[in-house]
Amino acid sequence: MQRSTGLLLVSALALSTAACGSGGEPAPSAGGAKAVSITVACQPAKSAPKERQAWDDDVAAFMKAHPGVTVKSTDQQPCFDPKTFGPKLAGGQMETAFVVPVTNYNDVIGKGQALDITPYTNLIKNWNDLRQDHKELVTKDGKVYGVPNVHYSVGLVYNRALFTKAGLNPDAPPKTWAEVREAAKKIAGLGPGYVGYGEYSGGNTGGWHFTQAIYGRGGDILTPDNKKAAFNSPEGKAVLQTLHDMRWVDNSMGTKLLVGWESLMVAMGSGKVGMMLGAPDVVTDVVNKFKGNVADYGITGFPEAKASLSGGEAFMINPKATPEEAKAALEWIDFRFNTVGKGRFDFARGKSIGNPVGVPDNAVYGDSPTGKAIQADRVKNASLPVANYESYVQAAGTIPPKAEPLHAQELYAILDVAMSGVLSRKDASIDQLLADAETKANAVLAAKG
Amino acid sequence: MQILRRNLTAYGFLCAALACFTVFAWYPMVREFILSFQKTDLINEPIWVGLDNFVTAFQDPAFGEAWLNTLEFTFLALLCGYAVPFVVALVLNELRHARAYLRFVVYLPVMLPPIVAVLLFRWFYDPGPGLFNQVLDAFGLPPLAWLDSSSTALISLVIVSTWMNMGSATLIYLAALQNIPPELYEAAELDGAGIWKRIRHVTIPQTRLILLLMLMLQIVATMQVFIEPYMLTGGGPENATVTVAYLMFQNAFTLQDYGSAGALGMMLMIVLLVFAAFQLRLTREDKA
Numbered sequence: 111m112q113r114s115t116g117l118l119l120v121s122a123l124a125l126s127t128a129a130c131g132s133g134g135e136p137a138p139s140a141g142g143a144k145a146v147s148i149t150v151a152c153q154p155a156k157s158a159p160k161e162r163q164a165w166d167d168d169v170a171a172f173m174k175a176h177p178g179v180t181v182k183s184t185d186q187q188p189c190f191d192p193k194t195f196g197p198k199l200a201g202g203q204m205e206t207a208f209v210v211p212v213t214n215y216n217d218v219i220g221k222g223q224a225l226d227i228t229p230y231t232n233l234i235k236n237w238n239d240l241r242q243d244h245k246e247l248v249t250k251d252g253k254v255y256g257v258p259n260v261h262y263s264v265g266l267v268y269n270r271a272l273f274t275k276a277g278l279n280p281d282a283p284p285k286t287w288a289e290v291r292e293a294a295k296k297i298a299g300l301g302p303g304y305v306g307y308g309e310y311s312g313g314n315t316g317g318w319h320f321t322q323a324i325y326g327r328g329g330d331i332l333t334p335d336n337k338k339a340a341f342n343s344p345e346g347k348a349v350l351q352t353l354h355d356m357r358w359v360d361n362s363m364g365t366k367l368l369v370g371w372e373s374l375m376v377a378m379g380s381g382k383v384g385m386m387l388g389a390p391d392v393v394t395d396v397v398n399k400f401k402g403n404v405a406d407y408g409i410t411g412f413p414e415a416k417a418s419l420s421g422g423e424a425f426m427i428n429p430k431a432t433p434e435e436a437k438a439a440l441e442w443i444d445f446r447f448n449t450v451g452k453g454r455f456d457f458a459r460g461k462s463i464g465n466p467v468g469v470p471d472n473a474v475y476g477d478s479p480t481g482k483a484i485q486a487d488r489v490k491n492a493s494l495p496v497a498n499y500e501s502y503v504q505a506a507g508t509i510p511p512k513a514e515p516l517h518a519q520e521l522y523a524i525l526d527v528a529m530s531g532v533l534s535r536k537d538a539s540i541d542q543l544l545a546d547a548e549t550k551a552n553a554v555l556a557a558k559g
Numbered sequence: 560m561q562i563l564r565r566n567l568t569a570y571g572f573l574c575a576a577l578a579c580f581t582v583f584a585w586y587p588m589v590r591e592f593i594l595s596f597q598k599t600d601l602i603n604e605p606i607w608v609g610l611d612n613f614v615t616a617f618q619d620p621a622f623g624e625a626w627l628n629t630l631e632f633t634f635l636a637l638l639c640g641y642a643v644p645f646v647v648a649l650v651l652n653e654l655r656h657a658r659a660y661l662r663f664v665v666y667l668p669v670m671l672p673p674i675v676a677v678l679l680f681r682w683f684y685d686p687g688p689g690l691f692n693q694v695l696d697a698f699g700l701p702p703l704a705w706l707d708s709s710s711t712a713l714i715s716l717v718i719v720s721t722w723m724n725m726g727s728a729t730l731i732y733l734a735a736l737q738n739i740p741p742e743l744y745e746a747a748e749l750d751g752a753g754i755w756k757r758i759r760h761v762t763i764p765q766t767r768l769i770l771l772l773m774l775m776l777q778i779v780a781t782m783q784v785f786i787e788p789y790m791l792t793g794g795g796p797e798n799a800t801v802t803v804a805y806l807m808f809q810n811a812f813t814l815q816d817y818g819s820a821g822a823l824g825m826m827l828m829i830v831l832l833v834f835a836a837f838q839l840r841l842t843r844e845d846k847a
Contacts, residue, residue, distance in 0.1 A: 193812035200601035217815065221600040303687060312793035314813065365686040367707040369793035429602070519814055524620065530796035534707055550620035557618050 145178045146438045148206040148431075151190075153183035158398055160463035165446075168453050172445050179438045187399075188371075190214070190423070192519075199223055204428050207439040210256065212422045213514050215247055224255040224426035225436055231257075233440040236448050239478035243511070248424050256424035257443050261474040262389035263418035263511050264322045265502045266290070267396075271406040272297050272304070272384045283410040283501065287352055290385060290413055294362035297384035306362030308383040309353060309533065312369035316529030317522025321419055321515065322387050323349040328416035331515040332555075339551035341525070342544040350540045354532040367533055375400050387412070389421055390471035390502065397466045404466045408498040411505020420511035422474065450483045457491035468492030470499050473506070517558055524550045588828075594821035601817065612818035616810070616826070619819070624798045625806040629782055632713060632720075632802060636781040639721040640728065641774065647725070648732035649758065662730070669726035677790040680719045681706075684791070706792050709799035716787040716800055724780070728773060735769040736762065768842065775838035779831050803827050 150169075154161035162185075169181045186194075189209040195218075198204045210218050218224050231237050231254055240258050248256035270280035276296040284290040294306025310316045320341070321331055329345025332338065357363040364383075368374045377383045378392070379400025386392070390409050396402035412418055425443045427436050446453035461467045468488060475481030489496055515521055527550075528543040563570075595612050599605035616622060651661055668676060683690045684705035692702040705715045743761045752760065763770070785804035788794055794801035794809070803823060811820035 192815065196601045196812075196815050196817070221815075222603050223600065312795040316795075365704070365707065367796055369795060523809065523813070526793075526795060527797050530709075534704070534709060534796040553618060553620055557615060 144434065145180065146432075146434045147180040147182065148435050148438050148442065149182045149184060150439065150442055151184050151186065151205040151208045153185040155185050155187050155399070161398060161465070164456075164459055164463060168446050172442055175445070176438065176441060179441075181442060195223075199428070202430070204430075206428050206431050206435050207425050207443055208428065209259065209423050210426050212247060212420065212424070213518050215256070215424065216516075218426065219248070219250050219255045222429060225429045225431055226253045226255060227257075227427055227436065227440065228252075228254045230437060230440050233437060234444045234448055236450075236475070236478075236480040239475050239480035241474055241476045241478075244422060244424070244474060247513075248426075256426040257440070257448070258422065258424045258474050259443075259447055260391070260472050261420070261422040261476075262391055262471065263412075263420055263506045263509060264326070264387055264389055265409045265412050265418075265505065266385055267378070267388040267390075267392045267407060267409045268293075268385045269297075269378070269381065269383065269406050270408045270498065271381065271403070272300070276300055276384070280408060280498075283408065284385075284413055285411075287413050291352070291356055291360060291362070294356055294384060295360045298360070298362035298364075303382050305364035305377065305383045306360070306385065307356055308368060308374050308377055308386045309363060309529070310369070310371075310374055311367045311530040311533045312526050313371070314519055314522040314526060315369075315371055315374075317525030318518075319387055320346075320349060320525045320529055321518075321522070322412075325417045325419045325512050326412045326415045331521060336516045337555060339521075339548045339555065341551075342548040346544055347540055350528060350532045350543065353529070354538065354540065357533050358536045363533070367530060378402065381406060390469045390499065393469045394466055394471045404464070404494065407466075409469075410501040412509065415505065415509045417512040418506070418509045420513055450480060451487060455484055455487065457487050461491045461493045464493075466494055468494040468496045468499065470496075470503050470506075517554065520554050520558075521551055524554065591821045591824050594817055595825045596818075597821075598818050600815065608818065612822035613826070615816070616819040616822045619806070619810075621794075621798055621801050621806055625801045625803045628713060628798075628800060629784070629802045629804075632717060632784055633778060633781045635714060635717040636720050636784070637774075637777060639717055640724060640781065641777055643721060644725045644728035645732050645770075647729045648736055649762070651729070651733055652736040662733070665729050666726035668723055671723075673723060673786050674790065676723045677719060677786060680715075680722075681791055684715055707796060709795075709797045712792055712796060712799045716784070716791065719787050719791070720781065720784065728777070731769065731773060732766070735766045739765045771838060771841050775834060778834050782827065782831060 153165050156162060165183065169183060173179060173181055184205055190211055192214065195204075195214075210224070234240075234257055237257075241261055244258035244261055245254070248254060248258060266283065268280075268283050273280040273283070273293070276293070276299070278293055278296060284293050290307065296306070298304050298306040310319050324331065324341055324343075324345050327345040327348055329343050329349075330340045333340045353363070364377075368377065374383070374386060375392070375396055378386060379396045379402040381403060388409070393402075393407045393409060396407060397404045425447070427439050431439065449455065451457075457467045470485075470488075473481065475484055524547050528547045531538045531543045532540065594605075596607060596609065597605040598608045598611070647665060651658060651665070654661065671679075682688075686692060686702060686704060686707055689705070691705065695702055704711055706712050739762065743765070744757055747757050747761050783804050784802050785808060788800040788802055788805045789808065792800040794805050804827070807820045807823045807827075810816045810823065
């Protein structure tokens, strides 16, 4: 009995090892053509059941229209997580079609972590209408590595309900930093727990928002040759000084440091934060993922903006995908993400399930015929007064977009220290914080060559 | 052959244990050692780069801060996490009533998944409605910034770590205390020894081995502190809670620089090996 127990254990281990290592070729489809199985990222989370159902319906419709193609969805949130990206790809767990934010395009393409899809771009029926500047971002040495999926520029997201409550006019949001400070003071004055202006201080998001703010003021992170840090400048000092004064002189930023993307989104969703820097997708995420009240949020242009940090994302294809898998994945991307009136652009469905339709959360098609058709359909099905976003749309059209700096993540980590410094210490020396960050950034830039 | 057959079950279990250690401990260690001398993105062929990764890790602006924070955390965590459980074990050992209940209460935090315990403390430390500031307020004391100030963030993490790990250490000390022959205490009492002399001349010498072992284990564990800064502070404010393990994680999974993360890991391992060797030597001397 004892012997058989040992043998069973060893056999079980051997079998489980074999099972783990087994692969499996897709079986031929009923029609005889070779079946293709693809995995696609970004299925909405279970906490958003209506959006998830809409996604699942799209998957079923796509599979019906493409016999022999099996689509499996993954619901990791956020869709792109740099922490798991490399290991997933190396371990064969990366989806066939995955999302990459603009911050990571160069990195992913440079490391050969995305497939060259130049031969397949004709599968995206509106390819020619996608913004040229975004197509250039996913192109290297004449080869295309992604399908631009989202484009936005940064503005000022604000809570209209709090503006009203604080006696401010939600239809006349702040246009200058002085007005932002005044509005923040009034909102914080509503009582304990109210925060006039929310800002990040860690998890690389502090540096990211510093970059947004300094770009808006006309400053820069790096010198034009990308060899030296350029943020120890009057614009950089103004960014930190404003935050310091709002935190310690006006007491309008709350007492809690916000570390990581989710922290500020949760606070914004709670309905007690008045303003934050962000793109229109912040409104969509706050409503869909963080239970914000859809009618409460508005967005306006970046105060006194001279430039806007350009953001967005693209779909890329797993470099290990076979040509059949790559084609099927691109057909899925076209079906779900690039067809007017279908998938994510099915605004009528979005309205019926309570999505904040009307938020100008994506301008990846710009003013092209496709872009105009999408905007017309969005306005037609709007569940919100689109006028609430008009000032952002007007501003976004006039403010020049500006790309993220080279070695963005390393620099953001360094700038987190300066952001957390002014937000956690009343006696923080802004000159010293910027000088220290500059020294560190220059050391990193020198080491990176 | 007969011996082999007789011990087949034992070999089966041994194989399972060896497989687990190989897959989850030894292979990753060897892989990390190799990684620390390579430049890799885990997709393309790695390139051997000699000691470049160690130079990169050393040139990182946060390198010095991470080591200083780790040493400070280890020192403070030992101060609290080494002494407090021993004292608690002494008290539990002396109790005549409700000992089992109190032992359960002390061990309870260990049963919580670390992530839950850390999230619990995130609420405790909240500068607004957090429990700790409400307690301070009840006593008429001013609120503290806890995690949100570079002067209190690290000690706040030490408190979390001590709370999470105290139960296991206390039970181990308690087991050691209960193995001390009662005749020794009786003899000491007959000689007129009070409680402090009994602790000093009976308890501590009798538990010396376990104390040394726990010291080594706690140094090894606390120097690898990661989950607390990762979940509570993100290494801030102003890098006040960046530790070596957190920096490794940042390098590997935020910056995708697996090589310098591996180099940092090797440096940490060498430091911990020195502690382990020192402990082994002390243990041998003790046995001799």
